[in-house]
Amino acid sequence: MDQTHVKNSIVQSPETRRRIILFPLPFQGHSNPMFQLANILHTQGFNITIIHTQFNSPNHSTYPHFHFRSINDQFSEVDHLRSTNRDPSFYVKYLNRSCEDPFRNCLIDLLDEEPVACLISDAMFYFTQGIADDLKLVRMVLRTSSLGCAIGYGAVPFSKEGRFNLTKQDPGYEASVPEYPLIKGKDMLKIAVNPEGYGDLVANMLKQMKASSGLIWNTIKELEEPELETINQDFQVPSFTLGPFHKHFPAPSSSSIKQDRDILSWLDTQPPKSVIYTSFGSVARITDLEFQEVAYGLANTSSPFLWVVRPGMVLGFEWIESLSEKFMESVGDRGRIVKWCPQQEVLAHPATGCFWTHNGWNSTLESICEGVPMICSPCFVDQPIIARYAGDVWKIGILLEDGFERVGIAKAIERIMMDKDGEEMRKRVIRLKEKVNLSLDEGGSSNESLKSLVAYISSL
Incomplete structure (x- = not known):
């Protein structure tokens, strides 16, 4: 504590x-x-x-x-x-x-x-x-x-x-x-x-x-x-x-889902600021079509990823059974899918380079506090407003304007992880982190x- x-x-x-x-x-x-x-x-x-x-x-x-x-x-x-x-x-x-x-x-x-x-x-x-x-x-x-x-x-x-x-x-x-x-x-x-x-x-x-x-x-x-x-x-x-x-x-x-803490050991093996951490919170639900777009958006990049898929998050499915064997084989050890994880520790880990989030306020604050830029996929209520702040006001994130669409996902990941835009976002969010600490x-x-x-x- x-x-x-x-x-x-x-x-x-x-x-x-x-x-x-x-x-x-x-x-x-x-x-x-x-x-x-x-x-x-x-x-x-x-x-x-x-x-x-x-x-x-x-x-x-x-x-x-x-x-x-x-x-x-x-x-x-x-x-x-x-x-x-x-x-x-x-x-x-x-x-x-x-x-x-x-x-x-x-x-x-x-x-x-x-x-x-x-x-x-x-x-x-x-x-x-x-x-x-x-x-x-x-x-x-x-x-x-x-x-x-x-x-x-x-x-x-x-x-x-x-x-x-x-x-x-x-x-x-x-x-x-x-x-x-x-x-x-x-x-x-x-x-x-x-x-x-x-x-x-x-x-x-x-x-x-x-x-x-x-x-x-x-x-x-x-x-x-x-x-x-x-x-x-x-x-x-x-x-x-x-x-x-x-x-x-x-x-x-307060989640009823057990946290997977073993994932921290996997993060220890990844290069600094290389991992895309993906989690859409404790409430949001998405269709299987959207789920597949997220999956292949992640698979079509070269970056390692940690993906939280909450049981029941995908409408009509218990967990990740709709993912094909081909997907799992193509990803191999580069990707990890868990049911829940210690988010604050993941965001604070040196290997985490980006947070793909639903922009709930708690998640957004936690990302700012650890100096991690965001890819923004707001789902409902206040999240679209928070996502606009992250992308357009604070300029520390990229909003996926077209929703869950694999080509746009891959472009956003490349931009935030490899381009100059991403470097500038990282600098801005680190400055905000410093302001938080001073406050x-x-x-x-x-x-x-x-x-x-x-x-x-x-x-x-």
Whole structure:
């Protein structure tokens, strides 16, 4: 566990120790940063209670220093629908309805036991603001994506159905969206499969973020300084940018898939900055046609690769059984396919030269923190916005504009691994890495933001 940036922390005395209640959204990209934040706050002298759903329940033994309360989310009643083509907003909105009464009752019981400094809930659990107001409890919000995404969500016209029915032949498909020029019309198709449902979710989330008593962000000021200025203007509550959380306190993986740690020995045998690490996260699913394009895009390069294929990631298949023997023979020892791996260690390994990613915010931050340029294949919700930042704003990645297409994949790999463009991207991402490290040091922006957050909570 990296204690580098904990040693200079403000630690409360036992007399001033107070309890914070945290409520994570039960999906890996949300729960991991919430538990990282919980660890950070615990080192600052706060007692931590986690209220969690039964769905994706955390392993309590992993966090013996926390208290846990489980609530019945009734998610099992709709879990069988997860195999259908429902958009993510369906499940998040369902949880906001089904958790309301159990959460309220749990919170009342906890408040009867001892004083609580504040509640920190995931921003997408927007229903918690009304309950906190009723119980006169301060609610703060953890937003697990970027500042830029929050701004983009406020600007994207979810209500305009035509924007979400574009085809490649439509003029607006490749055109910038007037309300938010960073993204293109085709990005809108990925941001929301169900525009009405996702628009409603986003509107509720943003409204209750503005009604909260403070916003906590897993980012750093130097990475999104213009965006932070905009957020401070639009949201009249304090913002605390104390990321990247995992550099303060790595969180144990919440994945149910066992990590393949043997792959680190294989990486040890590869030349420096030679390996293409490919992983599309814990949720995304792709068709077999897309899967084959990824496979042959990797096979058609000369670079070694490490490819994470999560069980069930390919629609209609258990794992990689649709790959031909010819493919496996042609790749030989140059490629490795695993079900899951210790991503932060892989990105930090000297052999890793590129990260082909879905651009979830956690993965993007981890890549920046290790100075690894990216190939970007966003799948849905905030990922297209983050990918545009990586490619067009920070210029540390290449966005695959045509999706999973083997010729474009091979060209992107060659460009990032062998061309001058790739060298420049690597230099830029290494400069960002250095800024991250400075922000965490004593006097740095994230370190100071953490101190401000501790002082703010202590004053409540």
